Amino acid sequence: MRxxxxxxxxxxxxxxxxxxxxxxxxxxxxxxxxxxKDVEPRTLLVHFLxxxxxxxxxxxxxxxxxCGACTIHLDGEAVKSCTVxxxxxxxxxxxxxxxxxxxxxxxxxxxxxxxxxGLQCGYCTPGMVMASxxxxxxxxxxxxxxxxxxxxxxxxxxxxxxxxxxxxLAAAKK
Amino acid sequence: MIPAAFDxxxxxxxxxxxxxxxxxxxxxxxxxxxxxxxxxMKLRLAQPAMLIDIGRIKDLSYIKDGGDFIAxxxxxxxxxxxxxxxxxxxxxxxxxxxxxxxxxxxRHRGTIGGSLAHADSASDxxxxxxxxxxxxxxxxxxGERLIAAADFYKGFLESALQPDEMLTEIRVPKMNGAKxxxxxxxxxxxxxxxxxxxxxxxxxxxxxxxxxxxxxxILATSVSAALKSGASVADAAQLAAAEAEPQDxxxxxxxxxxxxxxxxxxxxxxxxxx
Numbered sequence: 001m002r003x004x005x006x007x008x009x010x011x012x013x014x015x016x017x018x019x020x021x022x023x024x025x026x027x028x029x030x031x032x033x034x035x036x037k038d039v040e041p042r043t044l045l046v047h048f049l050x051x052x053x054x055x056x057x058x059x060x061x062x063x064x065x066x067c068g069a070c071t072i073h074l075d076g077e078a079v080k081s082c083t084v085x086x087x088x089x090x091x092x093x094x095x096x097x098x099x100x101x102x103x104x105x106x107x108x109x110x111x112x113x114x115x116x117x118g119l120q121c122g123y124c125t126p127g128m129v130m131a132s133x134x135x136x137x138x139x140x141x142x143x144x145x146x147x148x149x150x151x152x153x154x155x156x157x158x159x160x161x162x163x164x165x166x167x168x169l170a171a172a173k174k
Numbered sequence: 175m176i177p178a179a180f181d182x183x184x185x186x187x188x189x190x191x192x193x194x195x196x197x198x199x200x201x202x203x204x205x206x207x208x209x210x211x212x213x214x215m216k217l218r219l220a221q222p223a224m225l226i227d228i229g230r231i232k233d234l235s236y237i238k239d240g241g242d243f244i245a246x247x248x249x250x251x252x253x254x255x256x257x258x259x260x261x262x263x264x265x266x267x268x269x270x271x272x273x274x275x276x277x278x279x280x281r282h283r284g285t286i287g288g289s290l291a292h293a294d295s296a297s298d299x300x301x302x303x304x305x306x307x308x309x310x311x312x313x314x315x316x317g318e319r320l321i322a323a324a325d326f327y328k329g330f331l332e333s334a335l336q337p338d339e340m341l342t343e344i345r346v347p348k349m350n351g352a353k354x355x356x357x358x359x360x361x362x363x364x365x366x367x368x369x370x371x372x373x374x375x376x377x378x379x380x381x382x383x384x385x386x387x388x389x390x391x392i393l394a395t396s397v398s399a400a401l402k403s404g405a406s407v408a409d410a411a412q413l414a415a416a417e418a419e420p421q422d423x424x425x426x427x428x429x430x431x432x433x434x435x436x437x438x439x440x441x442x443x444x445x446x447x448x
Contacts, residue, residue, distance in 0.1 A: 022181055041182030041225065042215075063175050065213055066364065068279065077282040083212050084283065087182055088205075088229060131279065138278075152363035153277025 026090040030055070031099030039086045046070045046081035048089075049096060057097040057126050061155070068154030071127035071134075072096050078134030080153070097126035100133075108174045109133050109167070118167030120158035128154050132168045141172055177215035184227045188313050188342055191228045196315055196338050198224040204340060205229060206249055206288035209280050210297075234287070234342055237261060243309075243345040244268075248287025252299075253278070255286055265346045267354040267374055271302040274356070277364040287341045293326070293333040293390070294366075298358065300327060301391035302372040303346060305383035311343035318342070327390035352376035355442030358385070359434055361425065368425045369434040371414075373442035375401070382443070387418035387435055394418075397439060407447055411440035 023038040030053060037052055049055045049072070058081060061069030065083040072081045073095040100107035109129050112118065119125045128151070135142065135150040142150060147168045148161070156164060185191035195202050203222035205211060206229055214220040228234075234249040237258045244264050246255060255261055255272035262269045275281055275289065275298050289299045290310065303310075304323040312319050315338055326334050335341060354374040358367045370385030380401050382394040396416035400409065420431035 024182060040179065042177045042179055044176060044212075047176065063216070065209065065276075065280065066362075068277070071279055074282075078279050079282050080279045083209055083280075085182075085205075085208065085212070087184075088208060088227065134278065149363070150278055153279045 024087055024090075026086050028086070028089050028091070029093045031095060037086075041085065041087055043086045044082055045072070045074075045084040045086050045089050045094070048086035049081060049094070055096050055098050059123055059126055061123065061127070066153075066155065067124070067127070068131055068151075069124050069127040071130040071154065073130060073134060076137065078131045095130075097129060100129070107133070109136070109171045112167040112171035112174065113164070116163050116167040116170055118159070118164045124154060124156045128156065128164055132164075132171065135168065136172055142168070144169060175216040177212065178218060178221050180215075180222055181224045182227060183224065184230060187231060188228075188234060188340055191226055191231070191340055192313060192315055192338060194226045195340070198226075200337055202226055204288075204291070206285045206291075207251065207283040208288075209276065209284035210288060210292040210294065228340070229285075235285075239264070240345060243347050246286055246344045246346065248291075248341045248343060249285050250287075252276075252281035252284050252286065252289070256281065264348040265306065267306060267349065267356060267372060268299075268302055268346055270354075270356050271298045271372055274298055274358050280364070286344055290326070290344065291333060291335060291341045293328075293331050295327070295330070295389055295391050296366040296386040298367065298370055298372070298385055301370060301383040301385040302356070303344060304391045304393055305372040305374060305381040306346050306349070307381060308347070309345045310341055311345065312336075312339045313342045314339040320345075324393060330389040349374060350376070352379075353446045353448065355445030357438040357442045359438060369420075369431050369438055371435070371438040371442040373439065373446050375443065375446040378402070380443075380446070382414075382439060384414070384418055384435055384439075387415065387420045387431060389419070389421075392418045394439065397443075401443075407443040408440055411436050411443060414439035 027036045049058050059069040061067035065080045070082040071078050075092050131154045147165045201223040205225045205227045234247040236247040238245045252272045252275045308323045310321045352374045358370040367385045373382040380398045382397045384392040396413040397410045414435040415432040420428040422428050
């Protein structure tokens with residue numbers, strides 16, 4: 001069964017007999033398009049984006065709000081979408097990695113990551129880019145130390161972070 | 175990981191939230207920023223049948239000057255506490271500690287009230303507000319009551335809040351220029367402290383509290399008593415773990431935690447005495 005098919009009155013296996021699964025309606029503007037969907041209350045924002053909207057650029061890494069691979073912007077701020085319910089984002093505005101480029105031109109942060117080799121396997125990259133843009137929104141001219149501290153919520157297992165930090169500092173100068 | 179199924183209601187005021195929790199009783203949990211609760215629900219360590227979302231109660235997000243204290247609405251986010259000019263000026267230890275909760279993404283969502291009500295001794299703000307002698311305001315069906323931070327933490331993830339009570343405000347005494355130190359020892363930047371220390375010191379008083387040194391945040395009263403009777407920082411710090419009952423876990427044995435507490439209390443107090 002696809003995730004976006006309404007599933008009313010299905011008892012969750014192994015859970016309280018008296019419990020009946022409910023759906024709620026959410027309306028979230030994602031990358032400029034308003035999306036109205038039925039979700040279970042327990043639907044995490046990352047699953048809403050990946051499974052219901054097929055926006056699979058946002059990755060799930062640790063799924064425990066440690067690694068930051070699922071970082072998106074909610075109302076303009078970087079958040080970990082594995083730890084936000086879609087219901088909490090109802091009425092809000094979300095930007096994902098897919099929403100950054102304009103008319104086929106990469107966002108300056110994406111460009112900076114490319115030019116500075118700020119990635120190797122690429123798995124952490126969407127989250128890194130979203131967190132980095134959030135960082136510069138709050139601190140447009142960070143020091144190297146501030147970049148390292150500001151990205152503490154994003155883990156990369158390949159690069160050793162040096163080129164990621166270089167990318168963010170380069171983007172800040174653009 | 176997706177949490178077990180639950181039903182979801184949104185409250186638009188504290189009164190509505192309290193009435194809803196009265197209706198659903200033990201099955202219900204308040205959801206603020208969700209950054210303590212949702213991870214527990216994903217791991218099935220918490221399985222509430224009803225979540226009452228209080229995250230949109232905007233009038234509980236504020237930072238005000240209350241005279242002798244700074245009043246912080248329970249739904250104020252860590253990021254807002256960290257960056258508040260008023261908190262930075264009057265309670266700099268709290269602003270600093272708020273800036274070390276989790277990471278930037280967590281601080282954009284997590285709230286001070288959510289963190290305190292969650293009552294995790296490994297979190298930074300329970301110990302920090304305990305060291306500062308904060309008072310918490312709880313609202314229930316019969317009205318408000320004040321709970322001293324020192325009376326709030328009852329056990330592991332257990333607070334003095336009744337099931338139908340909601341934390342609405344945190345009152346933190348102004349530091350009046352007292353110096354302070356905050357030490358957080360961990361492996362990864364964003365982790366919970368293996369041991370943490372929040373400490374402040376004025377001419378004739380001090381407050382020292384420990385993170386992750388027992389099932390509740392620990393007020394190191396022996397350290398403050400020793401300082402008051404004239405002991406040196408180094409000697410007082412030797413009493414750091416006198417009130418603590420640290421656990422063993424993957425990160426540290428209880429003996430190592432005791433050692434860390436002594437070192438970190440000394441470092442925090444050196445900063446607070448400089």
